[in-house]
Amino acid sequence: MSFGTGLRAVLASVGVLGLALTAGTSPASAADGTPTAPTQLFNGNRHCSADVNRPTHLWARDGLVITGIPGTTGDSLVTARYQIWPVADPDQVITVTRDRAGPRFEAPVTVPAAALTDGQTYAWQAQTVAGDAASEWSAPCYVTIDNTRPANAPALSSPNYPPDEWNQGGRPVTFTLNANGDDDVTGFQFSWQQDFSVIGTSIGDYGIPQPVDPYSHSEYFKRADAPGGSATLSLIPPHGAGVMTLWVRSLDRAFNGSATTSYTFRVGSTAPTVTPAVPSPEFGKKTLFTLRPDAALQSTSPVVGYSVRTSDHQGGTKTVDVTAAEDGTAQVELTLDGIHGAFIQVTSRSANGWVSDTASWNISYDTTPTVTSDAYPENGSSGGVGVPGTFTFAPKVEDVVSYTYSFDGGPEVVVAAGTDRTASVDWTPDTNGFHYLTVYATTGSGIRLAAEDYFFTVN
Missing domain, CATH: 2.60.40.10 (Immunoglobulins)
Known part of the structure; x- marks a missing residue:
């Protein structure tokens, strides 16, 4: 599921709660302090933008959740009052309230989807009401409703791993992503699995959202160089060999996702070799193993270490990391004490992060009397x-x-x-x-x- 879809589900549940509280309670009437303008303003669990020229773009088919912490010098419950209007038509004001709101806590409400127009920019502000007293209005926040996902799937290609041949592994895979003619695209989401990662918004103390910029997660997201532009990825594939596929979709400013495109390519084996010092090591004896890198991999991306996993055929396993010499080789001493035999799996690791596919070595033992x-x-x-x-x-x-x-x-x-x-x-x-x-x-x-x-x- 996408970032956008996951976020929408969170907002919908919060919004329903806000409407229920508004409809089922009465305004706070007895106040013991002076109301002050709300702070910690958020829309759609994202930060308020105070710049009309740079509004926050949000998906709002289930309504728009806006929230702030109502301010008061006392401890009594108060009312959080919100107003929202189209920037192009300031007279069309909608007022939504959250009654019996606790001081110091976020007081979310939902602006109904029917009151919002796709593509329209809105301003909203918040006010604290305590009894007959009301605070100043907060400075306006600006949002643009974007319920339309990018029209085209992105274009995707790789200059160094062609799709129709077995490629030598070792170098990162370079991918070129293009918005494919859609000027609404501002970035891309990618995954080695067909399902995309979900990035939600954590809710901190007092109900304060903690927004996360998805593009800070470079393992999943990449900004376009310009709206409707392109991006370049340099990725180490999840496996050292085999047939692999990268899935990509375009994102707009509201993180609406386009249709998905994919790129499939093939990588030949880069597994090391595993050689014991004697052909048939004895049970329980320490045996020296020599690990050698795949020659083509070593010339492409020198090996700096190995991961050695030993299994005893009874479910017991142990993994050790071994540092390689300058020529990419390494030696490791292992005690083979699996009562039915030993199974050794080795992968090499290159300086650029490339991990080979697995080489294996095994031997069977009869330890019955x-x-x-x-x-x-x-x-x-x-x-x-x-x-x-x-x-x-x-x-x-x-x-x-x-x-x-x-x-x-x-x-x-x-x-x-x-x-x-x-x-x-x-x-x-x-x-x-x-x-x-x-x-x-x-x-x-x-x-x-x-x-x-x-x-x-x-x-």
């Missing part, structure tokens, strides 16, 4: 009730210090590993039929390894 039994072989039928059997556990990885086992889902029992890293346990069945044994090993560093299920049948 080996279980053997002469009396009760796996998947076999043997022995009998009261016939003891010995079960031996052996590791597939180093540094195993203990085993945890249970028969038939019963309580877990821990047995220490011997100097050869194996362990044996004796068990005597008290029932015949199907049985199972579950075992996992634990390393000296406290890693619980993958479990092994051992099935057998007792005669």
Whole structure:
């Protein structure tokens, strides 16, 4: 949703509240202070313009919300009175009031949409009324009603990333935006997603609006060089490779948005390479990895660092940043201790902010223990009730210090590993039929390894 649409929704709700209060209450009558002219004047949650030659342009199909803080030297409730008239016809005055307004708080009212003409400039002012006393009128504010969005979608092109070929990545994408013949356009809104960002107005203490100039958000907005003019963007795309689309629309002074246009282009892979010091690193061992930049990327936009993300296939992840040498290479030492394997993802980062697509490296590990039994072989039928059997556990990885086992889902029992890293346990069945044994090993560093299920049948 657009900035303009989001703002309109806020104003509509505030305006309805203002009308309801005006219609359902009576003017303040007992005053304990002297009324003073209202301050903190806003229209459409934007600052009041005191310059008739530079009015605030506002969308007002749902009415125009105007507001100010009524002034008084006392603490009693007062009435905020507003007058609005066309600059071209000062005799056509409309008066709107907000009764029982609290001192020091904004007192918004809504001028009905039916009383406003698209394209017309209006002046409005505010006054505080307390009992039979009234303050001076505030200085006028000027607004122009603009309920018409730009007629044409903008023109959009890129001189360095043509749309019909795979482009070498690394340089920012230059976009040229043009109002496409619409002199009402003063800027543009753009997004890498089809939905545009919403920028609303925060409401501060005492109900005072805190307007935000959308063009201060350069990641979403760009001013035109002149009304009906053009603008140039230099953007790093959101992905290091692939098919990408930028969506753009024109904005007028009221932030009404035009129809949307888009530009699709293609970027070839700029992913680095990831190489371990040994072809098949062992589980739990520190391994040195060398990271090398894509050669074409390095010549276009030198790499200054890498982001290295490691996953252990159990949901655990860790990300480290590594600084590159002058030639764009880097080395990082990683301990591969995922009990089912390791999955490494690496992106490079260039000095201009370009982030490559992801390079990946992975390895699988079997860390389950080996279980053997002469009396009760796996998947076999043997022995009998009261016939003891010995079960031996052996590791597939180093540094195993203990085993945890249970028969038939019963309580877990821990047995220490011997100097050869194996362990044996004796068990005597008290029932015949199907049985199972579950075992996992634990390393000296406290890693619980993958479990092994051992099935057998007792005669």
